[in-house]
Structure formats: C-alpha cells, structure tokens
Amino acid sequence: MSKNASSRSGRPPGIEIKSVGIRWFHPAGFLVDRPRGSGDFAYMQWLTPCRMRVNGVEATEKPGGCIVFRPDDPQWFGSDAYNPFGNTWFHFHGADAARLLDDCGIPLNQAIRLRDDSFVEPLLNLFTREIMSRPRHWRLMAASAAMRFFVEAARSMAGISVRIKSPRSAELKEVFDGLREKLRDRCVEPWTLREMAAQAYLSTSRFSSLYREFYGVNPIDDLIRMRLAKAEYYLCMTNLPVGNIAELCGFSSAYYFNRQFKGKIGETPGHYRLLHGGSPEAEEPWSGDAAP
Numbered sequence: 001m002s003k004n005a006s007s008r009s010g011r012p013p014g015i016e017i018k019s020v021g022i023r024w025f026h027p028a029g030f031l032v033d034r035p036r037g038s039g040d041f042a043y044m045q046w047l048t049p050c051r052m053r054v055n056g057v058e059a060t061e062k063p064g065g066c067i068v069f070r071p072d073d074p075q076w077f078g079s080d081a082y083n084p085f086g087n088t089w090f091h092f093h094g095a096d097a098a099r100l101l102d103d104c105g106i107p108l109n110q111a112i113r114l115r116d117d118s119f120v121e122p123l124l125n126l127f128t129r130e131i132m133s134r135p136r137h138w139r140l141m142a143a144s145a146a147m148r149f150f151v152e153a154a155r156s157m158a159g160i161s162v163r164i165k166s167p168r169s170a171e172l173k174e175v176f177d178g179l180r181e182k183l184r185d186r187c188v189e190p191w192t193l194r195e196m197a198a199q200a201y202l203s204t205s206r207f208s209s210l211y212r213e214f215y216g217v218n219p220i221d222d223l224i225r226m227r228l229a230k231a232e233y234y235l236c237m238t239n240l241p242v243g244n245i246a247e248l249c250g251f252s253s254a255y256y257f258n259r260q261f262k263g264k265i266g267e268t269p270g271h272y273r274l275l276h277g278g279s280p281e282a283e284e285p286w287s288g289d290a291a292p
Helices: 097-104 120-133 138-163 167-185 193-199 204-215 219-237 242-248 254-265 269-275
Strands: 016-026 031-034 041-046 050-054 057-061 065-069 075-078 085-093
Touching: 016 120, 016 138, 016 219, 041 075, 041 097, 050 065, 085 120, 085 219, 097 138, 120 138, 167 193, 167 204, 167 219, 193 204, 193 219, 204 219, 219 242, 219 254, 219 269, 242 254, 242 269, 254 269
Parallel strands: none
Antiparallel strands: 016 085, 031 075, 041 065, 041 085, 050 057, 050 075
16 A cells, blocks of 8 residues: 555545745746646736736736636736736646546636635645645645635635626626725725725725625725735835835834734744745844734
C-alpha cells in the first residue's frame, strides 16, 4: 500500500494542487503571456483591473473577477504600464480535474464573477498549509479542499443567476455595481453607511440588506477589504512606513489599521511586509503593533 496520501487501494487522488499564490502584487506593466497554456488547469482571480485576452478578444476587466484556464488555453493577462497588478491563483491537475469542473458547471477560459468569494482565501490557505507541511494524507486533504472550492464557486454562481432573473433586481444590481466601483476607486475617502445608501436612494437598512445579497458581505466590511487590498500593495511594493500607509489607505489611525489588518489578513502589517519581500528598514515603531 502506498505510504503517501492516497486511498487504501493505492490510487492517488484524482486532483492534485501544484502551486498556490495568495494576494500576489506585481509592478505596473506586469504581463503573463503563455501562448500554449501552462500545461495544467489554472484558477486566477484578479484583485486590480486586469487586461486580459480571451479567445482573441482583449478587454480590461474590473477587479474581483476570476477565470479557470484549461491546460492548453492561451494565457494573456496583466496590467497596463501605469498600474500595478494583484492576483490570487492556484494550478492543479489530475484525472478527475476536468470532470469536477464539468460537474460543477464551471465555465472554462471565460471571465466570471462570484457573488461571494469569501471562501477563496481560507481554502487557498488550507492548500498552502498542506503543501508546505505535508502531514499524513496531505494530498487527500488538498484534493478534498479543491473539490469544496469548486462546489462553493458553483453555488456562488448559482446565486448570481437566481438573483438577476427579476428585471428590478437586474436594475438594482447595475446601480450597486457602479457604486461598488466608485467605492473601490475612492476607498480612502471617509465613507459612511448613510452616504453610501444615499448614492442608491435607499434607506441604510435596505441598502445594507441588498448589498449583502449581491456581494455576500456588508458594505462597511467591503470598504475595509478594499482599503486593506490597497495597503497590501503599499506594503509589498514600497518602503513607506506603516503609519503613512494607514493614512494613505483611509484608516483613521495606525492602531485601527493594524487591528483591521491583523484581524482580516491574519498578520500584522510589519510581519506581512517581511513575508512578502518588503523592506523592514522603513518601518516606524508604534504602540498599535501589539494590538489584538
């Protein structure tokens, strides 16, 4: 019987995770160009505007979309010459990979958007832990997490299709999409829930309910996520002190920034910078770094 993470019959898992990247940020002008594909299936979610060429058609996609490439699908995506590029991704292969995607109804080589992507990073963190530490049956655990990943994606996609059947829902979704894009572009501004709701001509309670229905997160938490994504870029790509980054990203204080960053990202800003190759010399000591 095989001693690695396989079934009792010795058959290896039908899906194997090859590599994982969570919230990688790249400089302006970054481009991936693989005319013959990567040789495996690849999931990619972009965190910033994404220039993409699919089936010979080039377009710029708004942040938050994703795509699954087949092994031989050409891959061409990145940023323009003036803006950085951020993405989350994983590569996988195996005898059951194509069947899983087909069973879940996941479109291939096509940009899609998920109603709720909150499952993405926790499951990719699980992939990473299993691949790096390789405990007993790590391959089976990673394969199981991959199956759950695409089931969750299928459910999120189904949520979108149900939601937009009503003409009124489709109209509201368009309004909310425009507002969400405005929030993303101006996330450093001191938005309040009342100001957001006023943009959609709704009460705060109705606005919050619809926002959660459309995106799977409440509007204030979503705004904080947008600010943190901006902060991650500054931590990785600049030597700015943490206090300056907090201010640039719309946080009222370095203490509050640290608390939000550690709570949602899982690391303090200083530790995150070290893990992702940033320079620690520019860090300024501040009491909030020890906040829970």
